[in-house]
Amino acid sequence: MGRTLLKRVGELAAVLLIVSFGTFMLVSLLPNDPAVVILGEGREPAEYEAVREELGLNDPLPVRYLDWLGSAVTGDLGETVVPPVTDVLDRVAAALPVSVELAVLGMGMALLFSIPLAMWSAYRAGGRVDRVISAGAFGVLSVPSFLAGLLIIMVFANQLGWFPRAQWVRLSESIGDNLYHAFLPALVIALAETALFTRILRNDLITTLQEDFILAAKAKGMSARHIMFSDALRPSSFSMITLLGISLGRLIGSTVIVEYLFALPGMGSLVIGAANTGDFTMVQGAVLVIAVIYVLTNLLIDLSYGVLDPRIRRAHV
Amino acid sequence: MSSSSAALQERSGAARETPVLVVDDLRTQIHTPHGDVQAVDGISFTLGRGETLGVVGESGSGKSVLGRTIMGLYTTGPTMTVTGRVLIAGKDVHALSASELRELWGGDVGMVFQDPMTALNPVKKVGVHLTESLRKRRGMNRPQAKARAAELLALVGIPEPRRRLDQYPHELSGGMRQRVVIAMALANEPALLIADEPTTALDVTVQRQILDLLARLQDELGMAIMLISHNLGVVAGRADRVAVMYAGRVVETADAAALFDAPHHPYTEALLEAIPRLHQPPHVRLAAIDGAPPNMVAPPVGCRFAPRCRYAQPDCTEAPPSLDPAMANGVVTPGHSFACYHPVNAGGQ
Structure with a gap:
């Protein structure tokens, strides 16, 4: 296990290096000249030149990259270019918990919904319940999330008034209030993921249920519920867990629509805002953080296979 | 499986008790996209305490379906129709509720799987x-x-x-x-153990150990065993009685010794010939049964083995032969039945 972990970490470092370089290069594709962004239009060329010099933009690319990477490794992502000038890391630190919480809550809800639904579907595959759930899943998948979000806001916030429309209460302020405000946005995120997980898990469950060990468990007199939860779920969960990791990583940076709908100060809004204003240090820093989280999440997922399947654990010893 | 005379006496005594397993005209029809398959087609037998029945047949002869239908793992539903009766320890398996069935599985009957x-x-x-x-x-x-x-x-x-x-x-x-x-x-x-090809996936040396184990357990626990195998060699010496299945039907059933001594059905004879033997001279072709088991969606009319049978006559393809008691010198041989118009080794008939 130790050697596998070491190998994995090495791979991750390589991936992160590539991602960081990509991120860094990406910024040179931004249409705005950072000097113009900072000073505004209509200044003397010498003034722009001075800013460029100060930001180190005149250095050769490799030097700039290494400089940036060196600071990034020590946790210094620089300052924002666009005023008000603040530490990039502070801005990320403010936005990240919102996104992580939304993603984790959304995923949690999706699992909570999809596991029973998939089991119900797979238990009598092809039956009425299965067909209804499958149709529902496709229906949900085909609705764009902004539409689903609007509908959910309309029903639960505007009509029923059960949940607030658009506010964010930090977890540190009040856990109850925080969950109350996070519920609807998490639900919107959970919808599409639920549909996806249900489909994947259902199919894998159906395959597992054909196995002899299911028949053997039945022949021992175990109940259908016991067989479903204790025998079938774990061997069937690999595809779903993989998908979960990908979704979780992806959601951290791409809950923009939900953040926008609910006016939430998450990573998506942060990156989009920075890109629009040409705040290149902000974009670089935020994207790098997202990439690190993505890669770490997937490392955890990889390690979880060993927990789920003892044969994998054994193979790496 | 038991060979001691004490066990034999115990068995004949047990025969008067309620049998552990009664199968009566059991039929399992599986609905497939290509049509209905009569995988088990009217099978009846009883099995007493401490007795071993060997069920032998080629792949696809319906022996595993038979085992699972007896267990109640296969019941009437969207994919199959089961008729006839199975009594395990006096309980009608296919009339039990789901929870009663679980109680039966956890108690009176156990199953050993192939792989x-x-x-x-x-x-x-x-x-x-x-x-x-x-x-x-x-x-x-x-x-x-x-x-x-x-x-x-x-x-x-x-x-x-x-x-x-x-x-x-x-x-x-x-x-x-x-x-x-x-x-x-x-x-x-359990009172009844259904062993569905328990040794097929194992090495030959291990096969023997497992069969010996089952024999010992039977002696110790007194359970009835239904030993399903495609290999007559596995069943030989292990079963008290043998039922030979072909295309969903029992074509011959007898005490093991009688069946191995003088099989009456040409299929049984062919199966026995197909067992490789150590004393065979080298470089002799192994005996095989020509052809393949019939397409079970549209099985042959008459005797289902007729298309592959070397003794087949025109009347074999007209109507299916019934499973009738064997006669020797005008006397019924107890426990020996076969379904064939032109039996082999039946000099006395």
Whole structure:
């Protein structure tokens, strides 16, 4: 296990290096000249030149990259270019918990919904319940999330008034209030993921249920519920867990629509805002953080296979 | 399976009790996209305490479906229709409710599966396989169930049972796994054990060990065994009686000795000839049965073996022969029946 972990970490470092370089290069594709962004239009060329010099933009690319990477490794992502000038890391630190919480809550809800639904579907595959759930899943998948979000806001916030429309209460302020405000946005995120997980898990469950060990468990007199939860779920969960990791990583940076709908100060809004204003240090820093989280999440997922399947654990010893 | 005379006496005494298993005109029709398949087509027999019935036939002859239908694992539903009756310890299997059926499975009947690689859940420890049914069905607490599980492993001849409880199936050899599967089936001391090709996936040397184990367990626990195999060699010397299945029907059934001595059905004869023997001279072609089992969506009219039978006559393809008692010198041979118009070894008829 130790050697596998070491190998994995090495791979991750390589991936992160590539991602960081990509991120860094990406910024040179931004249409705005950072000097113009900072000073505004209509200044003397010498003034722009001075800013460029100060930001180190005149250095050769490799030097700039290494400089940036060196600071990034020590946790210094620089300052924002666009005023008000603040530490990039502070801005990320403010936005990240919102996104992580939304993603984790959304995923949690999706699992909570999809596991029973998939089991119900797979238990009598092809039956009425299965067909209804499958149709529902496709229906949900085909609705764009902004539409689903609007509908959910309309029903639960505007009509029923059960949940607030658009506010964010930090977890540190009040856990109850925080969950109350996070519920609807998490639900919107959970919808599409639920549909996806249900489909994947259902199919894998159906395959597992054909196995002899299911028949053997039945022949021992175990109940259908016991067989479903204790025998079938774990061997069937690999595809779903993989998908979960990908979704979780992806959601951290791409809950923009939900953040926008609910006016939430998450990573998506942060990156989009920075890109629009040409705040290149902000974009670089935020994207790098997202990439690190993505890669770490997937490392955890990889390690979880060993927990789920003892044969994998054994193979790496 | 038991050979001692004491066991024989006990068996004849047991025959007067209620049989452990009564199968009466059992039919299993499987609905497939290509049409309905009569996988089990009117099979009847009884099995007493301590008795072993060998069920033999080629792949696709319906013997596994028969086993699973007897278990009640296959019941009438969207994919199949089951008619006829199965009584296990006097209980009508196909009339039981779902919870009664679970009680039956956890108690009166156990099943051993063909492939121990797939019959154990790869993500569960050996101990869990054994203790879960003891706890759920027997209401034992954790330490009780664990102690009993270790006993069961010792019973099936697994050394260091305590340590094995904490191992995963993939850490055990094939033979060990099959012993675990048998221990699982024995957990609640069933009156009937259905062993569906218990040795097919194992090495030849291990096959023998497993069959010896089943024989010993039968002597110790007095259960009835239904031993399903495609190999007459496996059944030889292990079964008290043998039923030969072909295309969903029993074509011949007799006491094992009588069947091996003088098979009456050409299919049985062909199966016996197909067993390779050590005393055969070298470089002799192994006997095989020409052709393949019939397409079961549209089986042949008349005798289903007729298209492959070397003794077939025109009347064989007209109507199916019924399973009638064998006669020797004008006297019915007890327990021996066959379904053939032109039997072999039937000089006395």
